[in-house]
Structure formats: C-alpha cells, structure tokens
Amino acid sequence: MGKDRVSQEYGSLLFTDAxxxxxxxxxxxxxxxxVIDDGKPLDLDIANExxxxMKEWAxxxxxxxxxxxxxxLTGITSEKHDSFLTPINDGTILMSxxxxxxxxxxxDASSFPSGGLRATFEARGYTAWDPTSPAFIKDEVLCIPTAFVSYTGEALDKKTPLLRSQVALETQAKRVLALFGRKPKRVFTTIGPEQEYFLVREEDYERRPDLIYCGRTLFGCEPVKGQELEEHYFGAIRPTVNDFMKxxxxxxxxLGVPVKTKHNEVAPSQHELAPIFEQGSLAIDDNLLTMEKLKLMATRHxxxxxxxxxxxxxxxGSGKHNNWSICADGKNLLEPGAVPSENLQFLVFLAALVAAVDEHADLLRASVASAGNDHRLGANEAPPAIIxxxxxxxxxxxxxxLINKEEPEVHEAERMDLGVPALPDLLRDSTDRNRTSPFAFTGNKFEFRMCGSQQNLSDPNVVLNTAVAEQCDRFATKLEGKTGDEFTNLALRWVRHTLxxxxxxxxxxxxYSEEWEVEAERRGLPNLKTTPDAxxxxxxxxxxxxxxxxxxLDAAEIHARYVSKAEQYAKLLNIEANTMVYMARHLYLPALSEYSGDLAxxxxxxxxxxIEAPVEKGLVRVLTDGIAxxxxSADELxxxxxxxxxxxxxxxxxxAYRDTVLPAMDVLRTAVDGMEKVCGADYWPVPSYNEMLFWV
Structure with a gap:
C-alpha cells in the first residue's frame, strides 16, 4: 500500500515531462x-500552448x-501571486x-538587494521563465521557476549566473570530450545537497527573541551535557520528529524532490535530509524548496x-554538503573506472578540478562566506577556512x-573477512573519507563541505563551474588538432604538469590540526578566516x-554581489547587536535584579x-557585580x-563589525552567561540550552 501511494503521489504537483x-x-x-535540451529560442506561439x-493542469x-x-540576492526565494481570474463584461469570469x-x-526590483545596480526610484525588473526547471504547485499556486534581471539586463538573482556558468562548463567540456572522440548531446553538472538543521519546541523558540530575530542563540551557558557521548548520531528518531520527517x-x-536519506546528526536535536543527485540548477531549486518545507512543516508539529x-x-553547527560531479549524456565523467591510472579522460577532468580549486580557492571561500558560517568554519565540526x-x-x-613519472601500483578492491561465517565479506572502498577536508573526492564525485546550512548553493557552484570550464578551455586550446599517440602523450603530459x-x-x-595551518601558510594557500577577509x-x-x-558575470554584476554580501553581513550583525542589547535590558537585567532583590x-x-547567611550574602555580591x-557591556556594545x-x-x-562589534558581543554574552550559572531557574527569563536541546 505504501509503495502504491508513493508511486501515485510522487511528482503529482510537478509539471513533469510525462x-x-x-x-x-x-x-x-x-x-x-x-528549448530545454538544446537551448533553442522559445517561440511565443509555443509558449501560449x-x-x-499548464493552466489547465494547475x-x-x-x-x-x-x-x-x-x-x-537575499539568498532565499520570492514570489508574487496573480490569479488566473479575468472578469468579462457579463459579470462572469474566465480563467486565463x-x-x-x-x-x-x-x-518591483527596487526593494530587493542590488548592490547599487538599481536605485530605489528605478523599480522595474523582469523575471524570465527557466524551462529547464519544471513548474510546480505550492499552496494552490502554480510556481514557475524564473531568472530575475534588471531593466537593463543585469542579473539581480542567484540563478542567472548559475545558468550562465553551466553553459560555460558545457561548452568547454564538450571541446575536451571531442578530443576523446565523444560528441555528447548534453554535458551537465549533478548536485546532491545534504541539508542539516535543528528542531526545537515551538514554545521554546517563541520565548527566545534571539532565535526569532537572528536564527541563533546569542546567549546561553554551556549545557550540562552536550554531544560528548556521541549517542545522537544515527540514533533512534523521536516519535514527534519522525512524524514531522514523514x-x-x-x-x-x-513536488518531485527526490529526498532519500534522513537521520539524526551529531549534535542533540540536529538532523539531516539528503536527496538523490539531480541536474545542477534543478537540485538547487529543490534544495530551496526543501528548506522552505522544513520550516513550514515544523510548525504543524x-x-x-x-x-x-x-x-x-x-x-x-549545521552545514550543507555540496556533492558535485559532471556528466555527459548521463555518464559520470568523474567515475574512475576499474583502473583509474589508465583512464586518461578521467585523469584530465580530475586534474582540471584540482587546478580549478587551487587557482580559485579565494573565490570558493568567498562564495560560502557569511556571518553565520563564520561561527562554524574552522571549528572541530566543519572544514577549516583553508581550502x-x-x-x-x-x-x-x-x-x-604521475608527478614523479613513475608507474602507479594497481590494487584490486580488497575484501574484508569479518570473522563471522554468517556475515558477508565486505568490499573495501578505494578511498576512506576525510571529514576534515573542505573539498574531498568520495568515489565518483567531489564533496564541497564548507557551504552553510542556510545558504543558496548557487554561489559556490557558479565559482566551481566557471573554474572547471576555464581548465577545460586551457586543455582543449592546447590539444585541439592533436590525434592518436601524439594526443595521448600530450594529454598525459598536461595532466602531469597540471597536477x-x-x-x-x-x-x-x-x-583541524594546528600543524596544517602552519603547513598551509608555507605552501602559500589562502587562509581567509572571516567574511570581511574573504x-x-x-x-x-x-x-x-x-x-x-x-x-x-560582468564587472558591474560582480561589484554588486560584493556590495550586497558586505551589506548583508553588516545588517545581520547590526540586528544581532541590537537584539543582544534589547535582551540584556528588557529580559536579563530585570530577572537578575528580581532574584538579587529576593535574596537580599x-x-x-x-x-x-x-542568622548571618554568608552564602546568600556572597551570592548577592556576585549578582550585583554581574548586573553591573x-x-x-550592553552600553558599550x-x-x-x-x-x-x-x-x-x-x-x-x-x-569594524569584525574587529570591534563582535568582540563587544562576546563580552556581553560572557557577562550574561556567567549570571545564568548562578541565577535561579524560576527567575531566568528564557529557556536554557538544557531545556531546548534535550526536549522529549
């Protein structure tokens, strides 16, 4: 019954190819x-049909x-709803x-971030249908995925440069494949975004202004228990959470989003949802839908x-791993094959990726830079800021x-005998996983692990697609016209020299090690630790x-994105600073004054x-100093x-936010968190970490 229901409902709200x-x-x-497969211009008569x-189906x-x-450029999605309704003169309507x-x-484009591309009085902007991403129905609205540009044609969105980067990569990759005698109809990237998130009780959320306004807790002393017992990862899912996940x-x-894997993550109350791989821009559209549904569905539970x-x-903290590969007519170009050292085509694309990441590490780092991600990157939970x-x-x-011009050893896949006759032998993968690496090969794809959980994945994929396109361009330009053994020898030489x-x-x-930071500096790798640095x-x-x-992207569009990201960083920290001051004055100080007054x-x-009461006297002194x-600290912040x-x-x-405001925020937090440790629980005005992370 379950199988039949899923089969019938899957994609039922998606305007699919079928x-x-x-x-x-x-x-x-x-x-x-x-139009979809070959990029042919869309005729208006076809669009009308x-x-x-689409309307009749909707x-x-x-x-x-x-x-x-x-x-x-806010990083989320936007929509303006228009009804199909068209009144006619006899008092009836048509649905058109x-x-x-x-x-x-x-x-109206004036109220969206533009990084200076548009003035407030220059309001006109256009959305253009993206036929490569299917339309879908959400909350009784037919949603049509689109690009968003200004009146003069500059990209005001995340999707337009992503689609352009996909065109660039496809164009250059086809040139490379032609040298190997292949002429694929389509070359495209595939992405599998792993989405991490936390779930807390709505009643606790509503009592935390910092969660409401900033999405994170700005205060909170260390809980009596964290994740040190490592029992939450892949643990049994709470019934309430399981109902939500279902x-x-x-x-x-x-909606045709191929979500497949769900589980508890490492931290208490943290979870993950992962889909099957899809074509690049579609996977990003679906991830944005996933993020929206996670938030909306949670409130129902x-x-x-x-x-x-x-x-x-x-x-x-939470990340969003960007699993990236490239395919030609559905065949993965990052599949090493049985003997990778003899798979020249694979080695060419591998070398192109290595070079792309090295040459544009700064742009990759900037693509994932945000005020939120700065708190996560570099800690023992996420990749370092060094790529x-x-x-x-x-x-x-x-x-x-290859680099040393030696013959590589070929090892057959190893089988592991577990020592129990009833258990099958296991086939060991060709590579282990390195969870500390920002950009790791994981069998037939690369996993870019620096992306933040709430970001739109278009930004890092624009960099990655364009950087790989550049390397493919260099290879093709150097070797076009070469054939046979000459091509093979020159291609292998290009691979060797590039690596x-x-x-x-x-x-x-x-x-994570301190030694790596020292070694990376010796190698000349950039270490851009914060968003303002990147x-x-x-x-x-x-x-x-x-x-x-x-x-x-052109120069104006790039500058606009730089300004937009800088403004967003500053605005977010301004909101956080204001929220901290508000909470200190309106919640914590009154609570502490009440508690110290009662003790006095x-x-x-x-x-x-x-009765002398020396303990109570000492606690009043501690509270009085803490209140001051x-x-x-609130005044200084x-x-x-x-x-x-x-x-x-x-x-x-x-x-200035990095160098002065953030340190002042830390000082205020330290002062408040110190008081939480001594204040009576009945007086404390917000739910503690103990309550929020370990709810049942």
Missing part, C-alpha cells in the same frame, strides 16, 4: 524539448494563482494564462526548524606517481576578468533573627554598534 507529453500536441512538445496546458490540481518563483505571462513577469517526505515527493549555521554554542583537496589513498598514489603545478592544494591529513577577493581585477571571460530580602530577614557588568553604523564604505563597515 505531463507535458500527455497534454501538449506532439509538435509543441518536440519544440519545447529542443504550454501556458494553456486548475485541475486546485490552483487558483500563478507566480514567478525567483531567487533574489497566456504565453507572455508564462515567459515574462515584472516584479510529512516532509510526503510533501517533497509530491509544534516545532521550530533552525537552519542557521550555528544556532547553539558548545555543539556542532584543500583530499583524493584518498588510491588516487593520491596515482597522482604522486604538479597545483600539488600544494592536495592534502590527505587532519585539516569578500575583497570578489572584486580583484583578475577575478573580474575570469568571470567576464566566460560571460558568467532573605538576608535581611535572617539577620533580624540573628551586563549593564556596562550599543555605542560601538552605533559608531559602526555611521561608516559608509561597505568593507570598512564589515571590518
């Missing part, structure tokens, strides 16, 4: 497939409105939806879903042999030229009957934040 075949005339369907079929599913669903409405929308699965399956990178101190590549034993041995020139980025050890690389002349060369009354009462420290807000230059403001 639905298009069923509802469109054959010539129209064929034309649309050429598609729009009619009405049958209960939809009443349509919306262009797009991804502004035209090809023009499908293909192009016009949302509903999330059902809702996402209806009395829960709040926290997608911030670091909702709680003292336990692991390196892990290949695993087998590939590392092959690469070293040799970028050997510094290869690291198989512990990325962002300036976005506008380096060589990086601007890199994007412009492959028509992914107790001391006075005991004194009247001749909280008061003074408010002062520094106000001064930082006056700075006009985006980079100068970011630097």
């Amino acid at each position: 639905v298009m075949q069923e509802r469109l005339p054959k010539p129209t369907y064929k034309e649309l497939r050429q 598609v729009a009619h079929a 009405l049958e599913k209960g939809a009443t409105h349509f919306a262009h669903w797009f991804q502004p 939806f035209s090809g023009k409405e499908l293909v192009q929308g016009e949302p 509903e999330v699965d059902d809702e996402l399956w209806k 009395g829960l709040a879903c926290l997608e911030h990178e670091k909702p709680f101190e003292y336990v692991n 390196s590549v892990f290949l695993g034993d087998q590939l590392h041995t092959i690469v070293e042999a 040799r020139d970028h050997q510094r980025v290869l690291f198989e050890g512990n990325g 962002l300036p690389c976005m506008v380096k002349p060589e990086n601007v030229a890199f994007y412009e060369r492959y028509h992914v 009354s107790t001391v006075a009462t005991k004194a009247e009957i001749g 420290a909280v008061h003074d 408010e002062r520094l934040n106000a001064a930082t807000q006056l700075l006009d230059d985006p980079q100068e403001q970011c630097d």
Whole structure:
C-alpha cells in the first residue's frame, strides 16, 4: 500500500515531462524539448500552448494563482501571486494564462538587494521563465521557476549566473570530450545537497527573541551535557520528529524532490535530509524548496526548524554538503573506472578540478562566506577556512606517481573477512573519507563541505563551474588538432604538469590540526578566516576578468554581489547587536535584579533573627557585580554598534563589525552567561540550552 501511494503521489504537483507529453500536441512538445535540451529560442506561439496546458493542469490540481518563483540576492526565494481570474463584461469570469505571462513577469526590483545596480526610484525588473526547471504547485499556486534581471539586463538573482556558468562548463567540456572522440548531446553538472538543521519546541523558540530575530542563540551557558557521548548520531528518531520527517517526505515527493536519506546528526536535536543527485540548477531549486518545507512543516508539529549555521554554542553547527560531479549524456565523467591510472579522460577532468580549486580557492571561500558560517568554519565540526583537496589513498598514489613519472601500483578492491561465517565479506572502498577536508573526492564525485546550512548553493557552484570550464578551455586550446599517440602523450603530459603545478592544494591529513595551518601558510594557500577577509577577493581585477571571460558575470554584476554580501553581513550583525542589547535590558537585567532583590530580602530577614547567611550574602555580591557588568557591556556594545553604523564604505563597515562589534558581543554574552550559572531557574527569563536541546 505504501509503495502504491508513493508511486501515485510522487511528482503529482510537478509539471513533469510525462505531463507535458500527455497534454501538449506532439509538435509543441518536440519544440519545447529542443528549448530545454538544446537551448533553442522559445517561440511565443509555443509558449501560449504550454501556458494553456499548464493552466489547465494547475486548475485541475486546485490552483487558483500563478507566480514567478525567483531567487533574489537575499539568498532565499520570492514570489508574487496573480490569479488566473479575468472578469468579462457579463459579470462572469474566465480563467486565463497566456504565453507572455508564462515567459515574462515584472516584479518591483527596487526593494530587493542590488548592490547599487538599481536605485530605489528605478523599480522595474523582469523575471524570465527557466524551462529547464519544471513548474510546480505550492499552496494552490502554480510556481514557475524564473531568472530575475534588471531593466537593463543585469542579473539581480542567484540563478542567472548559475545558468550562465553551466553553459560555460558545457561548452568547454564538450571541446575536451571531442578530443576523446565523444560528441555528447548534453554535458551537465549533478548536485546532491545534504541539508542539516535543528528542531526545537515551538514554545521554546517563541520565548527566545534571539532565535526569532537572528536564527541563533546569542546567549546561553554551556549545557550540562552536550554531544560528548556521541549517542545522537544515527540514533533512534523521536516519535514527534519522525512524524514531522514523514510529512516532509510526503510533501517533497509530491513536488518531485527526490529526498532519500534522513537521520539524526551529531549534535542533540540536529538532523539531516539528503536527496538523490539531480541536474545542477534543478537540485538547487529543490534544495530551496526543501528548506522552505522544513520550516513550514515544523510548525504543524509544534516545532521550530533552525537552519542557521550555528544556532547553539558548545555543539556542532549545521552545514550543507555540496556533492558535485559532471556528466555527459548521463555518464559520470568523474567515475574512475576499474583502473583509474589508465583512464586518461578521467585523469584530465580530475586534474582540471584540482587546478580549478587551487587557482580559485579565494573565490570558493568567498562564495560560502557569511556571518553565520563564520561561527562554524574552522571549528572541530566543519572544514577549516583553508581550502584543500583530499583524493584518498588510491588516487593520491596515482597522482604522486604521475608527478614523479613513475608507474602507479594497481590494487584490486580488497575484501574484508569479518570473522563471522554468517556475515558477508565486505568490499573495501578505494578511498576512506576525510571529514576534515573542505573539498574531498568520495568515489565518483567531489564533496564541497564548507557551504552553510542556510545558504543558496548557487554561489559556490557558479565559482566551481566557471573554474572547471576555464581548465577545460586551457586543455582543449592546447590539444585541439592533436590525434592518436601524439594526443595521448600530450594529454598525459598536461595532466602531469597540471597536477604538479597545483600539488600544494592536495592534502590527505587532519585539516583541524594546528600543524596544517602552519603547513598551509608555507605552501602559500589562502587562509581567509572571516567574511570581511574573504569578500575583497570578489572584486580583484583578475577575478573580474575570469568571470567576464566566460560571460558568467560582468564587472558591474560582480561589484554588486560584493556590495550586497558586505551589506548583508553588516545588517545581520547590526540586528544581532541590537537584539543582544534589547535582551540584556528588557529580559536579563530585570530577572537578575528580581532574584538579587529576593535574596537580599532573605538576608535581611535572617539577620533580624540573628542568622548571618554568608552564602546568600556572597551570592548577592556576585549578582550585583554581574548586573553591573551586563549593564556596562550592553552600553558599550550599543555605542560601538552605533559608531559602526555611521561608516559608509561597505568593507570598512564589515571590518569594524569584525574587529570591534563582535568582540563587544562576546563580552556581553560572557557577562550574561556567567549570571545564568548562578541565577535561579524560576527567575531566568528564557529557556536554557538544557531545556531546548534535550526536549522529549
């Protein structure tokens, strides 16, 4: 019964290829497939037929409105709902939806981040249908995935540069494959985003202004128990959480999101949801849908879903692993084969990736930079801020042999006898996993593990796609016209030299160790520890030229993204600083004053009957000193934040937040958390970490 239900409901709210075949005339369907598969321009007559079929299907599913669903520079999604309703003169209505409405929308662009590309009075912006991502129905609205650009054509969103980078990569990869005698119809990336998140009780969430306004706790002393017993990872799932997960699965399956794996993560109350791989931009669309559904579904179960990178101190934060590969007509180009050392095509793409990551490590780091991710990266829970590549034993041995012009050893897959006749022998993988590596090969893909849990994955994939396209371009340009043994020899030489020139980025050890930080500096690898450190690389002349060369972003669009990310960093920290001051003055200080006052009354009462009460007296003194420290720290934070807000230059403001405001926030937190340790639980105004992380 379960299988039949899932089979029937999977993709039922998605305008799939099967639905298009069923509802469109054959010539129209064929034309649309050429638009999707080959990039053929879309004819308006075809758009009208598609729009009619889409509308009829949506009405049958209960939809009443349509919306262009797009991804502004905020990092989340946006939508404006318009009904299908069209009044006519006799007082009745028609339900209509035209090809023009499908293909192009016009949302107000002035209120979205633009990094200076648009002034407030320059409001016009356009959304353009992305036919490579299927339309879907959400809350009785037909949602049409779109790109979002300004009146003058600059990209105001995350999707447009992603699609451009995919075109660049496909173009250059096809040139490489042509040299190997292959002419694939399509070359595309695949992505499998692993989404981590926390669940807390909604009643606790509603009593924490920091969670409501900032997505993370700005205060909270260390819980009596953290994750040290390691019993939560892959542990039995709480019934309430399991019910929530089941509903999330059902809702996402209806939307055609292929979520497959779910489990408890390392930290208490932390969980993970992972899908099957999909074509790159579609996987990112589906991840954004997943993030939205996780938040909405949680409230139906009395829960709040926290997608911030670091909702709680003292336990692991949340990431989003970007599992990346590249395929030609569905065949994975990063599949090593039985003997990787003899698979020249694989070695070429492997070398291209290593070089891409090394040459553009700064842009990769900037692509995942955010105020939230700064709290996570570099701790013993996430990769360091230094980007390196892990290949695993087998590939590392092959690469070293190539660099040294030696014959690599070939090892057959090893079987492990577990010593119990009833248990099967296990086949050992060719490589172990290195959880400390930011960019690790995991069998037939690379896992970029620095991405933050709440970010849109378009940013790192734009960098990765364009960087690999650049390396493919170099290989093809160097070897085009070469055939036979000459091509083979020159290709192998290119692989050897490329790996040799970028050997510094290869690291198989512990990325958490202090020794690696010293070694990375010796190798000349960038170590951009914070967002203000990382962002300036976005506008380096060589990086601007890199994007412009492959028509992914122009100079104005790049500068806009730099300004937008800098502004977002500063705005988030301004909100956090204001929230801390508010909580200190309106919650913590009154609670501490009440508790210390009650204790002082107790001391006075005991004194009247001749009891000294030295413990209570000492505690009153501690509370009095603590109240002064909280008061003074809040005043100082408010002062520094106000001064930082006056700075006009985006980079100068970011630097000031890093250097002055964040340390002041730490001082205030230390003062408040110290008081939480001595204040009576009945007086404390917000739920503690003990309550929030270990609810039942």
